[in-house]
Amino acid sequence: MAKDKYETAILFGKPLQEDASGQLFVEPNEKVHPWRIGKHTKGKLIGPGQVFLTEQNQKVLLVRVEALAFKNRHDYQPMGRFTKVVLPLAEEKSE
Template sequence: MKDKYPVTCFYGVPIKLDNSGHYIFNTEIKIHAWRNGKHTKGKYLKLGQLFLTENNLLVAIVGATKLSFKNRHNFVPLERFTKEFISDEMLEIAIKKFKEEAV
């Protein structure tokens, strides 16, 4: 099948801008999962990177795992990666929460 492409599952936290223009997330962090799709724009660079969903929700990546091509329909595709990142302090908090939920 020549239309196959590498698929990655991205775990993320919804983000919003505060009044000062800084990225923040709710104190009650809830981790969600998305995947890249055939038409996803941009490139994944590293944890903390922001992406937009198909509903224009801004999300910070806190984890990523390879996903089998045949299992890709279990996750919603993301729209595009941005070149922006959350702060290292926020990333540490979100990764800690992600690891707690994974256990």
């Protein structure tokens, strides 16, 4: 890979909410949104279930990863950084 290029991938995720106890959960019927790995993305991709942060520090649950051609990277909003937090994919608030 040329030195001016970097790994790219589309990250499909659902924004997370936090309850009064600090537990993270996905709102029922939350839609999946795409982001991409950017040039300045920090952390390491673990895989589905991982929590990542957007550039605005919104926590997102990663549900799937797809390949992205470097030339198409500007079609998607870059994410901020990966965390080491991994949640079950079926994570939903139960009441």
